[in-house]
Amino acid sequence: xxxxxxxxxxxxxxxxxxxxxxxxxxxxxxxxxxxxxxxxxxxxxxxxxxxxxxxxxxxxxxxxxxxx
Amino acid sequence: xxxxxxxxxxxxxxxxxxxxxxxxxxxxxxxxxxxxxxxxxxxxxxxxxxxxxxxxxxxxxxxxxxxxxxxxxxxxxxxxxxxxxxxxxxxxxxxxxxxxxxxxxxxxxxxxxxxxxxxxxxxxxxxxxxxxxxxxxxxxxxxxxxxxxxxxxxxxxxxxxxxxxxxxxxxxxxxxxxxxxxxxxxxxxxxxxxxxxxxxxxxxxxxxxxxxxxxxxxxxxxx
Numbered sequence: 101x102x103x104x105x106x107x108x109x110x111x112x113x114x115x116x117x118x119x120x121x122x123x124x125x126x127x128x129x130x131x132x133x134x135x136x137x138x139x140x141x142x143x144x145x146x147x148x149x150x151x152x153x154x155x156x157x158x159x160x161x162x163x164x165x166x167x168x
Numbered sequence: 169x170x171x172x173x174x175x176x177x178x179x180x181x182x183x184x185x186x187x188x189x190x191x192x193x194x195x196x197x198x199x200x201x202x203x204x205x206x207x208x209x210x211x212x213x214x215x216x217x218x219x220x221x222x223x224x225x226x227x228x229x230x231x232x233x234x235x236x237x238x239x240x241x242x243x244x245x246x247x248x249x250x251x252x253x254x255x256x257x258x259x260x261x262x263x264x265x266x267x268x269x270x271x272x273x274x275x276x277x278x279x280x281x282x283x284x285x286x287x288x289x290x291x292x293x294x295x296x297x298x299x300x301x302x303x304x305x306x307x308x309x310x311x312x313x314x315x316x317x318x319x320x321x322x323x324x325x326x327x328x329x330x331x332x333x334x335x336x337x338x339x340x341x342x343x344x345x346x347x348x349x350x351x352x353x354x355x356x357x358x359x360x361x362x363x364x365x366x367x368x369x370x371x372x373x374x375x376x377x378x379x380x381x382x383x384x385x386x387x388x389x390x391x
Contacts, residue, residue: 102373103373103374115326117225117244117245117268120186120223120224120267120268120269120270120271121204121223121224121225121267121268121269122205123204139228142219142373143373144373144374146342146357147267149342149343150239150242150267150353151225151242151244151267151268153244155182155343156229158341158343158376159341159342160265160339160344161340161341161342161371161375161376162337162338162339162373162374162375162376163326163329163330163337163338163339163340163375163376163378164330164337164375164376164377164378165330165377165378165381166377166378168377
């Protein structure tokens with residue numbers, strides 16, 4: 101199981117563009133909105149976030165420091 | 169299958185134009201389907217087709233001689249591209265690539281479009297609005313890339329958000345970083361890659377790992 105983008109269904113307008121760009125099949129249309137499906141290989145390409153016009157999808161990065 | 173009048177009426181250039189007038193265009197418009205990652209237009213192409221996204225998403229971008237990519241715009245259904253080549257009688261100044269599966273593109277050749285525009289002021293008006301919108305977007309990008317040290321700002325944002333809190337590592341999306349840096353998300357993506365090139369950070373799936381804090385501090389102008 102891999103970490104997936106964060107979806108806010110209340111902001112999703114159901115345009116489906118994220119589903120068409122998703123490379124791993126983690127996003128599917130369910131009725132008129134998008135839902136997330138657990139997959140093993142989300143590569144965090146962030147294309148879904150890039151094409152989402154409403155901000156419903158977010159791909160947050162953890163900011164990690166490697167101490168010297 | 170040819171394009172329907174309803175589909176034409178949803179394209180930026182043809183909004184608000186009478187359906188009767190659009191009927192003549194239905195036979196002229198072409199349509200093509202592209203798979204994810206396929207190129208629709210390459211920078212330097214001299215095709216004089218005006219393209220519209222019918223379904224899916226198209227990425228408009230430029231590539232440097234070193235292979236670095238700068239996204240200029242994400243084009244969504246109804247929006248046009250290759251306008252600059254068509255109206256300036258020159259080669260395409262950018263490349264366009266299908267981002268989504270089964271991307272549907274409508275196209276009309278300049279030689280077919282111009283006579284229609286001559287007879288339809290509303291289409292000219294819409295075209296001007298589209299081109300002005302694109303100019304505004306490009307000016308914003310020029311401002312960000314020329315006058316703002318976005319990489320430095322992103323470096324500073326990463327430093328300021330690198331503290332490990334009680335709830336774990338801080339998280340930021342590229343949109344959030346863009347809003348904090350006062351720039352476009354497309355510029356943040358490029359800046360993160362540039363920061364990675366310096367060796368200050370490493371990008372790993374959903375992590376931005378600060379591997380050289382001193383260098384990042386320096387790039388952020390913090391020491």
